[in-house]
Amino acid sequence: MMADTGSEEVAVIGNTDLTPGEIENNIKNTMGEVGDEEIVLPKKMEINVAEAEKRTVKNAVNMQETYTVYLIETRPADDASEGTNPTPDSLWRRYSEFEILRSYFLVAYPHVVVPPLPEKRAEFVWHKLSADNMDPDFVERRRVGLENFLLRVASHPILASDNIFYSFLTEENGWKEAVLETGFQAKADSRLKALNATFRVKNPDKRFAEMKHYGDELQSVISQLLRVRARVADRLYGVYKVHGNYGRVFSEWSAIEKEMGDGLQSAGHHMDAYAASVDDILEEEEHYADQLKEYLFYTDALRAVCRKHELIQYELEAAATDLSTKKQQQEELATGTVRTFSLKGMTSKLFGQETPEVREGKMKVLEGQIQEGEEALKEKNTECDEFVRSAWSEIERFKDQKNHDLKEALISYAIMQISMCKKGIQVWTNAKECFNKM
Amino acid sequence: MDTSITDGGSFNASMPTSPGSMINQYKFDEEDEQEDPGAKDIFITVDNPESHVTTIETFITYRVLTKTTRSEFDSSEYEVRRRYQDFLWLKGRLEEANPTLIVHPLPEKFVMKGMVERFNDDFIETRRRALHRFLNRVSEHPILSCNEDFKIFLTAQAWELTSHKKQGPGFLSRMGDTVRAVAASVRGVKSRPEEFNSMQEYVEAFSQKMTSLDRITQRIVKEEREYLEELKEYAPTYTLWSGSEEELAEPLKGVASCVDRCFQETEEQVRQFSDTLAPALHEYVLSAETLKAVLRRRDFIQAELEAKNEALAAKRADRDADPRERGVVWQSLLGKDPEEARQQRQQRLTGEIHELKEEIDKLEDRMEWANNALKGDWSRWQRSMRTDLKEVFITTAQKNVDHYEKCLAVWESFLLSMRSEVGDINQPSSDDS
Numbered sequence: 069m070m071a072d073t074g075s076e077e078v079a080v081i082g083n084t085d086l087t088p089g090e091i092e093n094n095i096k097n098t099m100g101e102v103g104d105e106e107i108v109l110p111k112k113m114e115i116n117v118a119e120a121e122k123r124t125v126k127n128a129v130n131m132q133e134t135y136t137v138y139l140i141e142t143r144p145a146d147d148a149s150e151g152t153n154p155t156p157d158s159l160w161r162r163y164s165e166f167e168i169l170r171s172y173f174l175v176a177y178p179h180v181v182v183p184p185l186p187e188k189r190a191e192f193v194w195h196k197l198s199a200d201n202m203d204p205d206f207v208e209r210r211r212v213g214l215e216n217f218l219l220r221v222a223s224h225p226i227l228a229s230d231n232i233f234y235s236f237l238t239e240e241n242g243w244k245e246a247v248l249e250t251g252f253q254a255k256a257d258s259r260l261k262a263l264n265a266t267f268r269v270k271n272p273d274k275r276f277a278e279m280k281h282y283g284d285e286l287q288s289v290i291s292q293l294l295r296v297r298a299r300v301a302d303r304l305y306g307v308y309k310v311h312g313n314y315g316r317v318f319s320e321w322s323a324i325e326k327e328m329g330d331g332l333q334s335a336g337h338h339m340d341a342y343a344a345s346v347d348d349i350l351e352e353e354e355h356y357a358d359q360l361k362e363y364l365f366y367t368d369a370l371r372a373v374c375r376k377h378e379l380i381q382y383e384l385e386a387a388a389t390d391l392s393t394k395k396q397q398q399e400e401l402a403t404g405t406v407r408t409f410s411l412k413g414m415t416s417k418l419f420g421q422e423t424p425e426v427r428e429g430k431m432k433v434l435e436g437q438i439q440e441g442e443e444a445l446k447e448k449n450t451e452c453d454e455f456v457r458s459a460w461s462e463i464e465r466f467k468d469q470k471n472h473d474l475k476e477a478l479i480s481y482a483i484m485q486i487s488m489c490k491k492g493i494q495v496w497t498n499a500k501e502c503f504n505k506m
Numbered sequence: 507m508d509t510s511i512t513d514g515g516s517f518n519a520s521m522p523t524s525p526g527s528m529i530n531q532y533k534f535d536e537e538d539e540q541e542d543p544g545a546k547d548i549f550i551t552v553d554n555p556e557s558h559v560t561t562i563e564t565f566i567t568y569r570v571l572t573k574t575t576r577s578e579f580d581s582s583e584y585e586v587r588r589r590y591q592d593f594l595w596l597k598g599r600l601e602e603a604n605p606t607l608i609v610h611p612l613p614e615k616f617v618m619k620g621m622v623e624r625f626n627d628d629f630i631e632t633r634r635r636a637l638h639r640f641l642n643r644v645s646e647h648p649i650l651s652c653n654e655d656f657k658i659f660l661t662a663q664a665w666e667l668t669s670h671k672k673q674g675p676g677f678l679s680r681m682g683d684t685v686r687a688v689a690a691s692v693r694g695v696k697s698r699p700e701e702f703n704s705m706q707e708y709v710e711a712f713s714q715k716m717t718s719l720d721r722i723t724q725r726i727v728k729e730e731r732e733y734l735e736e737l738k739e740y741a742p743t744y745t746l747w748s749g750s751e752e753e754l755a756e757p758l759k760g761v762a763s764c765v766d767r768c769f770q771e772t773e774e775q776v777r778q779f780s781d782t783l784a785p786a787l788h789e790y791v792l793s794a795e796t797l798k799a800v801l802r803r804r805d806f807i808q809a810e811l812e813a814k815n816e817a818l819a820a821k822r823a824d825r826d827a828d829p830r831e832r833g834v835v836w837q838s839l840l841g842k843d844p845e846e847a848r849q850q851r852q853q854r855l856t857g858e859i860h861e862l863k864e865e866i867d868k869l870e871d872r873m874e875w876a877n878n879a880l881k882g883d884w885s886r887w888q889r890s891m892r893t894d895l896k897e898v899f900i901t902t903a904q905k906n907v908d909h910y911e912k913c914l915a916v917w918e919s920f921l922l923s924m925r926s927e928v929g930d931i932n933q934p935s936s937d938d939s
Binding site for chain 2: 313328
């Protein structure tokens with residue numbers, strides 16, 4: 069459904085949103101046999117991505133394809149079920165289905181900063197981590213990431229009450245058809261085109277422009293941070309592991325010594341322990357990296373909202389320009405003056421004025437167009453105001469969430485460093501005691 | 507490991523005895539404990555490296571300062587300047603005079619690893635410390651410290667030392683020694699006493715282990731330096747980020763400052779490895795080579811002795827052999843009287859046998875002295891090795907504990923500042939492990 073202002077002078081990028089009517093259809097379609105009753109969605113649900121499994125299937129060209137599915141468990145968490153522990157409902161979903169869900173959100177709620185999915189491919193990898201999607205550690209971290217995504221959505225005031233989301237969680241089979249029926253896919257493509265198009269806005273809203281700039285800065289700095297952190301982790305790993313060689317040599321050396329033997333041998337064990345401790349340390353740090361990554365990916369959603377605002381603003385300005393052009397034409401027609409250069413003006417000069425009847429007809433058409441234009445402008449203004457209002461409250465909400473989450477992440481990073489120092493103190497204190505006994 | 511000069515006012519009043527009686531006093535008993543440190547009567551410092559440029563070469567000299575109450579020194583204080591070549595000469599002389607005593611190793615002539623330039627500050631400092639240790643260890647050795655060349659090294663002016671060096675055994679006699687040594691090593695030792703066999707085995711294994719530890723330590727230093735290179739960019743990134751933030755600016759700057767502090771602490775920690783642990787281990791790699799050389803020289807003496815004994819046995823067999831089996835036939839062909847020839851031969855052989863026996867007696871004395879000296883020095887060396895390495899390992903472990911404690915304090919104070927902002931009582935205490 070393309071909104072058409074009827075103007076030839078302004079190229080309008082198609083409306084990529086779902087209209088309220090369409091959203092209502094969504095609700096009706098997922099009803100099943102329930103009919104027109106209002107559905108009261110459970111306010112709270114416990115959501116859990118419990119497991120991951122490998123599946124193999126023969127695809128269209130009869131080749132073996134392996135993919136991973138994730139088990140989503142849900143349990144109503146309302147007051148009635150408190151104290152009891154009902155068995156959860158569960159279904160399996162693969163990563164691509166999560167992607168579809170997210171695409172749908174982006175189209176259906178353009179003013180929302182939609183939570184990101186965990187990365188599709190492992191990035192910012194340091195040497196010990198595998199870049200392989202099938203690697204069990206990667207799958208595990210992805211499982212956690214998917215759960216996090218669902219929890220973010222479930223705690224979002226707008227997204228949580230979406231029916232497509234509800235059926236994603238509860239209907240293994242009907243879901244895909246339902247989401248495709250919303251027609252979001254076609255909109256998704258033109259949305260992407262619109263977001264990437266270049267157009268100039270005459271009066272940009274300063275707040276959104278600043279927020280977009282912030283999003284760019286945040287993306288750049290977090291990327292840099294993740295890259296440096298990965299390199300640092302790699303080097304730290306090397307330092308710890310080489311100490312393991314002390315363990316081996318101390319042990320061999322202790323065999324030829326009499327008095328020093330015991331002390332050396334036990335010191336060697338502590339060196340082995342020191343070398344081994346780095347694995348846990350760096351695994352914990354991966355969680356920190358994942359927290360940073362989430363906000364790295366969030367910047368895309370943030371930028372999309374700002375761009376959407378630009379687009380609406382641009383369309384508003386286009387509608388206003390269009391209207392004023394039409395009004396000017398009307399004026400020219402009425403007074404007979406040709407202020408603007410136009411083909412009509414030229415031909416009338418060359419071939420004489422038009423007949424009053426023709427002029428009358430043209431006036432009528434223009435009047436109609438102006439009326440349409442004024443209505444369109446009014447609509448666009450309302451749309452713009454509403455968007456600014458709802459998007460800005462979304463952005464404020466996002467800002468608070470980001471500040472809270474990242475502060476917590478930094479604190480947990482400090483706690484990790486403290487734990488690492490404590491382990492180091494313990495190992496070297498023990499080693500020192502062994503050396504004392506040499 | 508830095509044996510430095512203690513306060514000059516604490517000299518012991520007891521006078522040292524003459525070198526001769528020192529040798530008798532030198533107990534070859536394995537239970538002999540360290541020399542009483544309070545009886546230290548000579549203090550040597552090596553410091554103040556200076557560069558000298560001549561038309562031919564550039565070299566470094568070090569100041570060698572000696573303070574002593576020993577009677578064989580005319581004065582109580584000496585200050586001379588010595589270059590590395592002089593130290594090499596001294597070591598050579600000490601080893602020549604005492605082939606089976608264990609002389610503390612000198613730092614190497616060249617260091618090929620990495621890009622160490624000969625006049626690089628770190629290189630000079632490491633060498634200076636090693637030279638300082640060398641002289642002090644020699645001064646603590648009951649026999650070596652009485653060596654005449656050692657005294658001259660400490661006291662002679664530059665030109666005096668040069669002329670003294672020229673008086674040493676000539677090139678030809680040194681060549682003779684080398685030839686005999688090669689011959690002996692080719693011959694090999696027939697029946698090495700068991701304790702020297704186990705010493706040999708120990709030294710081989712010890713040498714391997716020290717080389718490994720030295721290499722591992724160098725590797726750790728290298729890895730740590732590469733870690734620090736990467737870490738250099740880490741804190742600035744947090745600082746950069748803080749520039750875009752409002753509420754997060756404080757925590758981000760806090761993390762940046764913690765990372766920066768830890769960076770500095772780590773630089774210090776690495777210095778402990780590179781400046782103390784690595785040189786100490788490397789010195790024992792060189793020391794193991796010294797031990798191998800000492801065992802070889804002991805073997806050499808024994809090989810000579812065995813050869814002479816074989817020669818003696820051969821001459822005796824010759825003398826007591828049946829005349830008809832010997833060149834009597836030849837003699838008679840030349841027209842000599844067989845009985846006279848035999849008498850002449852017997853006389854000659856007896857003379858030679860007598861000479862040989864005297865030589866063998868001397869060699870046996872020398873062998874016994876060499877074996878006992880080595881045994882005594884061996885247990886002395888083992889004690890030093892244990893003390894030295896134990897001390898350096900303990901210091902290294904302590905330095906690491908200190909490093910982690912400092913970093914811990916940095917992060918804990920950051921955490922405290924974060925929590926006092928939030929006023930959060932629900933966070934778990936950082937004392938929980």
